[in-house]
Amino acid sequence: MPDIRVKICGLRTRQDVDTVAAAGAAYAGFVFFAKSPRNLTIPEARELTLWAPDGLCKVALVVDADDATLDAIVEAVPLDMLQLHGRETPDRVAEVRARYGLPVMKALGVADEGDLAPLLDYSLVADQLLIDAKPPKGAALPGGNGITFDWRLVAQRRWLRPWMLAGGLNPENVAEAVRLTNARQVDVSSGVESAPGLKDHARIAAFVRAARADGPPILR
Numbered sequence: 001m002p003d004i005r006v007k008i009c010g011l012r013t014r015q016d017v018d019t020v021a022a023a024g025a026a027y028a029g030f031v032f033f034a035k036s037p038r039n040l041t042i043p044e045a046r047e048l049t050l051w052a053p054d055g056l057c058k059v060a061l062v063v064d065a066d067d068a069t070l071d072a073i074v075e076a077v078p079l080d081m082l083q084l085h086g087r088e089t090p091d092r093v094a095e096v097r098a099r100y101g102l103p104v105m106k107a108l109g110v111a112d113e114g115d116l117a118p119l120l121d122y123s124l125v126a127d128q129l130l131i132d133a134k135p136p137k138g139a140a141l142p143g144g145n146g147i148t149f150d151w152r153l154v155a156q157r158r159w160l161r162p163w164m165l166a167g168g169l170n171p172e173n174v175a176e177a178v179r180l181t182n183a184r185q186v187d188v189s190s191g192v193e194s195a196p197g198l199k200d201h202a203r204i205a206a207f208v209r210a211a212r213a214d215g216p217p218i219l220r
């Protein structure tokens, strides 16, 4: 069984957290972005992260958050990683990393070959890279849109830092995505939901199985 590390993003209930932990995911993502259907308040996120078992990496997803916002989140919520999913520059990534002493994963949107060059710059300052589909023009969210990109663009690629594949993954396509790209880490949000912001627990378990087994999902 390949050692694929899975992140499930946009958790909103204790049951979500329990399901993610029981399924064997490595990362649990908590969204702090008001426009997202997965958005949490700081007290809600604190409650869920305190509930999460040891060993589950708790990731806060933010979009172009300023210092005051990040200060409030990091102060109240026990976290293991920050995911920067906006237009943060490499300098801002380095600043956030130094200010909070937490590992930082920088998300970048990819639609064509030209979008790959910045990955090198960011791999000099971030601890991890998250390679997502570029949001469609006019999209309200910079991620979590359930759209894929051409996986051949990143197939078998390596950067200076560990990277995670994201964008439109689901239990039905994740094994193929892993096979084609050789990604060792994958992230999903909308592909394991029954409605925006509502996690489907059977699909979470199926996603983790499918990602790890490099084979078709078994939906029970």
Ligand SMILES: O=C(O)c1ccccc1N[C@@H]1O[C@H](COP(=O)(O)O)[C@@H](O)[C@H]1O
Pocket (backbone or CB within 6 Å): 009, 010, 029, 031, 033, 036, 037, 038, 061, 063, 085, 107, 130, 132, 141, 142, 143, 144, 145, 146, 147, 166, 167, 168, 169, 187, 188, 189, 190, 191
């Ligand atoms: O999930 C969200 O609501 C979200 C909001 C703002 C930025 C990023 C968001 N999610 C991240 O987007 C990718 C792909 O999501 P999907 O699987 O295509 O729905 C993933 O990294 C999420 O962490």
